[in-house]
Every structure is written in C-alpha cells, then in structure tokens.
Amino acid sequence: MQKVALPERPHWRDHAQEVGFSFADMYGEPYWDESSAYAFSLEQIETDLEDPATALHAMCREAVEVILSSEALLDRMAIPEAYRDLVAESWRRQDPEIYGRFDLAYDGKGPAKLLEYNADTPTSLYESAAFQWQWLEDQLAAGVLPEGADQFNGIHEALVARFGEVFEAGSDLHFTAVGGNPEDYATVEAMGWAAREAGLGAHYSDLEKIAISKDGQFLDDQDRVMGVLFKLYPWEDLLRDPFAQHIAASRCLFLEPAWKMLLSNKGLLPVLWQMFEGHPNLLPAFFEADVSAAMAGQGSASAGVAAAFRRAEAQLTAGHVSKPILSREGASVSIFEGGALLEMAQNRDYADHPRILQAYQPLPQFDGFRPVIGAWVVGQACAGIGIREDRSRITQDLSRFKPHYILPETE
Structure with a gap:
C-alpha cells in the first residue's frame, strides 16, 4: 500500500458538474481529491481487505442472533422496547439486506482492524462505485496509470445483481432521503440507478413528502403506495418519528431492514469481541x-x-x-x-x-493524512473499497475521498 502523487484530469470538475457530483468541493475545500491515489497489490486487496470484510459480515449476522436473544444486550444498545418485536420479526422473516460499509484501519501489512460497521445508511456510495471508476478509466486512457492497473470496484455490478436477486423484474421500488442534501441524494440515486439496471422501477420522493393513507400505508409525493422503500435515514431517528407507529402495519418492506439497526449500532463491537475474542480483524x-x-x-x-x-x-x-x-x-x-x-x-x-x-488502533500516515478503508459489502460479500483520509485522527464528514488502484502484477 502506497500513496502516489498523480496529475489530475484536466477537466474533472466539469465532468463532476455534468454528472451531478456537486459536492466534489465543499466549503472551499476539496472533498474529492485526485492529486494522489492509493495503490495496492492484488494480494493486499484479496487477502487483507476483501476476504476479511466478507468474513466480518458473516460474523455480524451471527451477532444478530445473539443480540436478539438477550434483553440485557438490547438494553445496552438502547433498542426501544416498543420496537423490539419489529426488529425481531424483520430478522425472522429474513427481510433482505442490500449493502453496508465496514470502516477498517489498514497500513498495507495487515491484518485490517474493524473500526465500525456502517450497516444502515452508509454514504460515499456514488464516489466509490462510479466516480472513482471513471477516474481509473480516464487515467488509464491518458497513460497516467500503468498498463494493466485495476481497481477493486465491482460495487455497482454487485448492486444490480443483488436487486435482481431479491426482486422480480418489473417490481416498483421507492427511494427516499432528507430533501436538499446533495450527498444523500447522490447515494440514493446510485441505488436507484442500480435498481433500474436490474429491470426494476425506481421512484424518488423527499422524506418530508411521504404521507400515510387512510388504511395505514406509506404514500409517495404522487400518492403512490410504497411497497418497498429504501430510506437513507437512520433507524434510530425513524423510530423517534411519529410515522414509526405505522411501520408494522404498513405492509412496506424497508431497505435496509429493521434488523440492520443492530449492526449499525456501535454496541455491536463489544458483542463481536465477546463472541470472537482475539480475532485478528477485531479490536x-x-x-x-x-x-x-x-x-x-x-x-x-x-x-x-x-x-x-x-x-x-x-x-x-x-x-x-x-x-x-x-x-x-x-x-x-x-x-x-x-x-x-x-x-x-x-x-x-x-x-x-x-x-x-x-x-485504539492508530491510522497509518501518508503525507500527513490518515486514511480509512471503506469496504463495501453488497448482499453478503465484499464488492469494493473507497478511501477517506484526514489530517485528524478522527475521520469526519468533510474528510477527503481518495481514489485507489491495484498495481499490475509483475512476471
């Protein structure tokens, strides 16, 4: 793993505006930063990141059973008593999951260490799945990257496959996020794009415009019944909303499902350590x-x-x-x-x-910046990574997004 200074694409900001990546710069600072990129060997990707992330997700699914069987753990994780049956029924029905993102500390030597699991409403999806792939293709075409360089990025294709696996062709899905947030909308639109490519209907409505019908079903801003709803809105906030009392009877399938709130809760981390103490990818x-x-x-x-x-x-x-x-x-x-x-x-x-x-697992430093690896899980397998870096030890909302590539293997 190394950080390599590279020339930026001459017109990447124009391209960003064309595709709606309006938050590539925020508050006078770059959010997307391609003045350098992180380079990995194929072994580092496959052995240190991809396989462990897939294994971690399987461990997390085991943890769901443990948490649901313990009122003490549900208390510790502050799962509201009024909605514990909602969570448990969601798991028993095996309501489908679509995606999540592990945040990993990794210095190129391994093993990667799990910092937390963004299992409910992970953002930076568009940057990871689409914009950094376009960067790779452009830089390969320009001769900036070595011939044969690749990227660990099958995120979009995995999403398309996952939607096709879960839903019948022609099914209608709805997508929602808080209105007026370009970053959230980019994530939701990336999901909708994958759903449409899978042959599904994808309709967007601002969260604030969702209504309840007389018979208790959720309606979009055109009064269409929402049978499946992807919501980029945390479960812990949703359950404090007056609309929450309608969820159980709404006949609406939520994405991510209610059981994922157990994995997006940082109380998951001590549960995992209790279950798998000493695991090389856990702290x-x-x-x-x-x-x-x-x-x-x-x-x-x-x-x-x-x-x-x-x-x-x-x-x-x-x-x-x-x-x-x-x-x-x-x-x-x-x-x-x-x-x-x-x-x-x-x-x-x-x-x-x-x-x-x-x-505490200190993040490695490259030119004064500390990167965190975001390992994307689609369905139950790791499908790609995105990288955020910051001068701070704590990765924050304005930390920079950095592209990555896989070095070509030498003979």
Whole structure:
C-alpha cells in the first residue's frame, strides 16, 4: 500500500458538474481529491481487505442472533422496547439486506482492524462505485496509470445483481432521503440507478413528502403506495418519528431492514469481541458500563466480560477510543492515549448516548493524512473499497475521498 502523487484530469470538475457530483468541493475545500491515489497489490486487496470484510459480515449476522436473544444486550444498545418485536420479526422473516460499509484501519501489512460497521445508511456510495471508476478509466486512457492497473470496484455490478436477486423484474421500488442534501441524494440515486439496471422501477420522493393513507400505508409525493422503500435515514431517528407507529402495519418492506439497526449500532463491537475474542480483524471493545463495573469489582459486569476486560486492560490503558453507541461521521468520538485525551471530535451531537470503549488502533500516515478503508459489502460479500483520509485522527464528514488502484502484477 502506497500513496502516489498523480496529475489530475484536466477537466474533472466539469465532468463532476455534468454528472451531478456537486459536492466534489465543499466549503472551499476539496472533498474529492485526485492529486494522489492509493495503490495496492492484488494480494493486499484479496487477502487483507476483501476476504476479511466478507468474513466480518458473516460474523455480524451471527451477532444478530445473539443480540436478539438477550434483553440485557438490547438494553445496552438502547433498542426501544416498543420496537423490539419489529426488529425481531424483520430478522425472522429474513427481510433482505442490500449493502453496508465496514470502516477498517489498514497500513498495507495487515491484518485490517474493524473500526465500525456502517450497516444502515452508509454514504460515499456514488464516489466509490462510479466516480472513482471513471477516474481509473480516464487515467488509464491518458497513460497516467500503468498498463494493466485495476481497481477493486465491482460495487455497482454487485448492486444490480443483488436487486435482481431479491426482486422480480418489473417490481416498483421507492427511494427516499432528507430533501436538499446533495450527498444523500447522490447515494440514493446510485441505488436507484442500480435498481433500474436490474429491470426494476425506481421512484424518488423527499422524506418530508411521504404521507400515510387512510388504511395505514406509506404514500409517495404522487400518492403512490410504497411497497418497498429504501430510506437513507437512520433507524434510530425513524423510530423517534411519529410515522414509526405505522411501520408494522404498513405492509412496506424497508431497505435496509429493521434488523440492520443492530449492526449499525456501535454496541455491536463489544458483542463481536465477546463472541470472537482475539480475532485478528477485531479490536478489544467493551460497553463503558461494563468497564466501570469491572474496574470497581462490581457484579454488574458478567464474570466472562470482566475476565475478558482484564485480558485486554493493558491494551486499553495504552490507548482507547470512546464512542457513543449511536453517532455518524466521527461525531462525539474521543481518543485517549496513556490515560490522557489525545483528540476529541468537535461535533458533540451524540454525546448523550451510552458509550463503548474500543482499543485504539492508530491510522497509518501518508503525507500527513490518515486514511480509512471503506469496504463495501453488497448482499453478503465484499464488492469494493473507497478511501477517506484526514489530517485528524478522527475521520469526519468533510474528510477527503481518495481514489485507489491495484498495481499490475509483475512476471
């Protein structure tokens, strides 16, 4: 893994405007940055990123069963009691999932370490699936990249295949996001594009324009019944909305399904560590309440959790990250090293949520920037990656998106 300085395409900003990538620059700073790119060997992609991400997703699905069988875990993860049956029924029906994104710390040597799973409303899909692929084709044609260079990016094709697998041809799907957000719309339109290519109908409606019919079904802005709805809106927010009381009786299939809220919750991380302690792609993680109880010698942490904490205590003392169980784009995250605060996110919007502690895995540095690998899972397999980097140790909403390529194999 290396970071390589490259000439930018002469007219890439014009192309970005043509295809609606209006947020390529934000607030006077580049969001899409192709002045350099990350290069990988094929072995690094396949062995260190693709296979582990697919395996991690399978582990996450195992964790769903464990969480749903434990009222204590549902409490720790703040799943609202009124909607626990909704989550459980969604899982028992095996309501289909479409996609998710693991955020991984990786320095080119491995193993990659799971930082968190964006399993419900992951963004940067358009940049990952489409714009960086166009960058690859353009730079190959211009001779900027070596002949035979490739990219780990079958995201769009995997989405098309997944939609075709889940839904019959001609089925109508609806897509929604909060109106007026170009980044969210780009993600939703990337999904709709894949659905149309799979032979499905894809209709968009702003979230605020969705209504309820007299018989309790959801209606779009043209009063069409929504039988399938992809919503780029977090489940934890949706369940606080008055519309939530209509979900169970609406006969609407939600994408992502309700059970995915268990995987987008950072309480997943201590559950995974409890289930797969010592796994090479996991970092020690615990609910903060369990850590406090274990350190105080109290019984509110189970004997198994307390023993696991003691085994990881030295690593957590050396460095740990405090994360709210619900947050987006690094908000309300704090990093500690040797007991001292190393860095804290300026955005504190999620500071009131219960927290977990995760062992600190420093991100590698390239020219002063720290990259995070976003490994995209479509269905149940990893289909590609996108990379975000920042000078901060905490990847945030304005962190830069960087393209990548796979070096051609030498004889």
